[in-house]
Amino acid sequence: MANGQLDIGLMGVGVMGRNLALNLADNGYTVALFDTDPEKLSGLDHPGLTGFTDLSAFTVSIRIPRAVIIMVPAGAALDMAVDTLLPELQTGDILIDAGNSNHHDTKRREAELAQQGFEFIGMGVSGGAEGARKGPAIMAGGSQQAWNRAAPMLTAIAAKYHGESCAGRMGPDSAGHFVKTIHNGIEYALMQMIADVYALLRDGAGYTPADMAPLFADLNSGYRHSYLMGITEEICRTLDPETGRPMLDIILDRAAQKGTGRWTALEAQDLGQPANLVEAALLARAVSSQDGLRREIEDAFGSGITGFDQGSVSKDDLGAGLLAGMALAFWQGLQVIEAGSREWNWDLKLTEIAKVWRAGCIISGELVSTIAAQDEPFDATRMITGPFYKEILNEGIPALRRIVILALQDGIAVPTLSGALALFDLNRTARGSANMLQAQRDFFGQHGFERMDKEGRGYHGPWAG
Ligand code: 6PG
Numbered sequence: 001m002a003n004g005q006l007d008i009g010l011m012g013v014g015v016m017g018r019n020l021a022l023n024l025a026d027n028g029y030t031v032a033l034f035d036t037d038p039e040k041l042s043g044l045d046h047p048g049l050t051g052f053t054d055l056s057a058f059t060v061s062i063r064i065p066r067a068v069i070i071m072v073p074a075g076a077a078l079d080m081a082v083d084t085l086l087p088e089l090q091t092g093d094i095l096i097d098a099g100n101s102n103h104h105d106t107k108r109r110e111a112e113l114a115q116q117g118f119e120f121i122g123m124g125v126s127g128g129a130e131g132a133r134k135g136p137a138i139m140a141g142g143s144q145q146a147w148n149r150a151a152p153m154l155t156a157i158a159a160k161y162h163g164e165s166c167a168g169r170m171g172p173d174s175a176g177h178f179v180k181t182i183h184n185g186i187e188y189a190l191m192q193m194i195a196d197v198y199a200l201l202r203d204g205a206g207y208t209p210a211d212m213a214p215l216f217a218d219l220n221s222g223y224r225h226s227y228l229m230g231i232t233e234e235i236c237r238t239l240d241p242e243t244g245r246p247m248l249d250i251i252l253d254r255a256a257q258k259g260t261g262r263w264t265a266l267e268a269q270d271l272g273q274p275a276n277l278v279e280a281a282l283l284a285r286a287v288s289s290q291d292g293l294r295r296e297i298e299d300a301f302g303s304g305i306t307g308f309d310q311g312s313v314s315k316d317d318l319g320a321g322l323l324a325g326m327a328l329a330f331w332q333g334l335q336v337i338e339a340g341s342r343e344w345n346w347d348l349k350l351t352e353i354a355k356v357w358r359a360g361c362i363i364s365g366e367l368v369s370t371i372a373a374q375d376e377p378f379d380a381t382r383m384i385t386g387p388f389y390k391e392i393l394n395e396g397i398p399a400l401r402r403i404v405i406l407a408l409q410d411g412i413a414v415p416t417l418s419g420a421l422a423l424f425d426l427n428r429t430a431r432g433s434a435n436m437l438q439a440q441r442d443f444f445g446q447h448g449f450e451r452m453d454k455e456g457r458g459y460h461g462p463w464a465g
Contacts, residue, residue, distance in 0.1 A: 003060045006032040006050060008153060009068035011058075011081055013040040013051075016125070017071035019132035020098065020157070025049050027156040034058040059088040066093040067150055069123075074101040074259075082109065091117030094146050098123045100260050103141075103181055103267075106174035110142060119146035122173070124180020126361035127159065135159035137361035138167035139183070139353070141176030159360025161369070168356045171346035178267070178340050179353055185264025185278040186333035187228075187362045188257075189416055192281035193325045194232050196414035197318060200407045203303075205310045209236040209246035215315065223392065224323050226365025255285045264336065271339040276423055277329045280415035304411035312406060317399040324396025325420035326367055327389060332423065334371075334380035350378045384427070397424055 010021045013035040021031045025048030033051045035041055041051030052058035059066065066089060072081045078097060085095065095118060097106065106122035113120040120142055127136035138158045140147055147169040158167035170179045201207040201215070213236035220229035238247040261282055268275030287294065334350055341348035354372035357364055370388060383389055404421050407414040426432065438449035439461060448458040 004063050006030045006061045007063060007067075008032070009034065009058060009062045009066060011035070011068060011070045011085065012072040013037075014071065015129045016098075016132045017069075018044075019129055020069065020071065020125070020136075021049055022046060023133055023135070023157045024153065027153075029153055029156075032058050032061045055084065055088055059085070064090070064093070065149070066090075067096060067153070068093065069096045069098050071098050074099045075105070078105075079109075082113075086116070086118070089118065092119070094119040094121060094150055096121040096123050096150060097177075098125050100124070100180065100184070100258065101177050102259070102263060103174035103177040106141065106177045110173045114143075119143060119149075121146050121150060122175075122177040123154075124176050124183065126180065126183060126357075126363075128362070131159065131360050135166070135360050137356050137359065137364070139176045139179045139356055140167065140169045141171060141174050141178070142169070143172065144169065159364075161355070161358035164355070164358075166356050166358055166360045168352060170353060170356075171341070171348050173344075175341075175344075175346050175348060179337060179348070181260050181263050181267065182333050182337050182340075183357065183361065183363060184260035185268075185275070185336070186329050188261040188264070188281035188285075189277035189329040189332070190226075190228050190326055190363060192277075192284050192416040193322060193329065193420070194228060195284065196407075196417045197322060198232075199412050200403065200414060201313065203305050203412050204308050204407060204410050205313050206307055207310065209248045211310075213237045215318075218315065219319050219322065221319075222323070223366045223370065224319065224326065226326075226367065227362060229365070252291075253288055254291050255288045257282070257285055261285070264333075267340065268336045271336060271343055273336045273339045274332060274423065275336060276419045277325075277332050277416055280419040284413075284415050306410060308406070308410060314399075314402070317402050319399075320396040321400035321403040321417065323367075324393055324400045324424075325417050327392045327396070328420045328423055329416075330363075330367060330371060331380065331384050331389070334383070338380045349376055350380050351376050393424065397421070 007029040008024060009032045010017055011034045013033050021033055024031050025046045030048050033041060033049055034055060036053060038053050044051050050061065068085065070078060070081050072078055078099060078101060082095060095113065101122060110120040110122060122141045124139035125132065125136045135158055138154050140154065154167045155165040158165045170176045201212055213233050216229060216233040216236055220233060235248060240247045240250045243250065261278055264278045265275050265282060337348060337350065337353065351372050351374055354368050357368045358372055400417060400421055404414055404418045441447040442449050442461055443463045446460060448460060450457050451459050
């Protein structure tokens with residue numbers, strides 16, 4: 001094959017990398033694949049794919065100016081891949097990081113590479129291995145110029161929502177990875193909300209996975225209709241081929257995380273934004289990992305769960321309450337994005353972001369599609385008082401309250417569902433309780449407070465201590 005003929009390069013041929021390459025090839029692009037491990041390049045039986053274990057041969061095969069997708073684990077491995085690749089590239093080439101990188105790293109890389117004359121696209125890719133193969137959601141960040149060049153390929157391989165590509169440039173430098181991080185934070189919260197419902201049904205109402213499957217199928221309707229609800233139903237139906245038992249009953253109740261959920265919470269904290277739903281999901285994952293300790297504590301205290309009959313769980317409440325929780329998870333995540341956009345002067349368009357999330361990604365579904373259809377300028381913070389959210393919350397909050405009460409009375413932890421309620425109740429309370437905190441802070445640290453009856457700051461109380 002003559003040099004400089006292949007449309008794009010891809011470095012790091014794991015499952016995701018291979019699937020993205022096959023997706024590109026299906027869309028008519030020729031792809032050079034690089035991996036140091038020849039095993040990873042074996043069985044590439046698609047005429048559009050050419051494998052290389054030699055880096056120079058790989059880069060030489062790609063059309064100039066080159067575009068190279070890097071699909072390696074975020075962090076040090078990515079820095080190493082970029083360092084290895086750079087001497088083989090020339091200015092004007094575009095590097096595309098398709099991993100789940102921390103957006104602060106992406107910011108740094110983009111700036112460093114721009115100084116050296118290279119374009120860098122930090123690209124969030126959602127949809128897992130299947131999405132990569134059949135059409136992921138793509139959240140890109142970087143210069144407009146880099147996007148314009150890479151866009152034809154990226155929009156071609158992305159998922160389509162009624163024919164519209166779910167790939168987009170979110171904004172400059174690290175905006176793509178920032179948006180992907182918060183996408184994952186919302187993903188964590190939604191997943192845990194479903195797990196909360198599962199706990200209520202299993203431990204409280206004694207549902208088996210087979211009992212739950214039709215219920216989740218019913219719940220996967222209206223604004224709740226979504227990718228995550230769909231897979232939940234399928235998971236409940238699935239049997240373990242080895243034992244014939246429900247797969248869910250075999251899987252160990254210990255969940256890890258790779259970092260994006262934690263980053264969402266940290267970003268939110270740094271930006272001064274509430275993030276209790278992703279924090280609740282993180283709490284649940286952290287406690288889940290301490291399974292030895294959980295066993296000891298259950299032995300010491302008993303589980304406390306007595307259970308209730310299935311009739312106590314109203315399916316309507318479950319549906320409306322879960323929808324309220326889901327809507328609040330999007331509200332919270334979008335506010336973090338809005339705050340990030342302000343902080344870094346990105347001018348992100350929230351409805352454009354929601355449009356990219358309409359298909360291919362883990363949080364896709366009716367709710368996000370409806371958010372995408374709202375008018376710009378779109379104010380995420382105020383969306384909660386708009387007609388769409390009002391309708392969901394007016395019905396959903398009382399339902400959520402009944403579900404949470406049912407769970408809590410029986411000792412079933414539902415951290416994200418109860419967190420959603422706390423978030424809503426805190427927000428609907430015009431006169432909150434922070435005056436007590438301010439009094440305490442002033443009492444022990446003379447931190448000062450504001451008064452309701454006078455302008456200004458730095459007032460102190462006549463504390464005896
Ligand atoms: C997606 C997923 C995907 C992945 C993450 C989160 O959007 O396709 O978010 O990126 O599942 O790695 O995984 P953890 O739960 O391990 O953090």
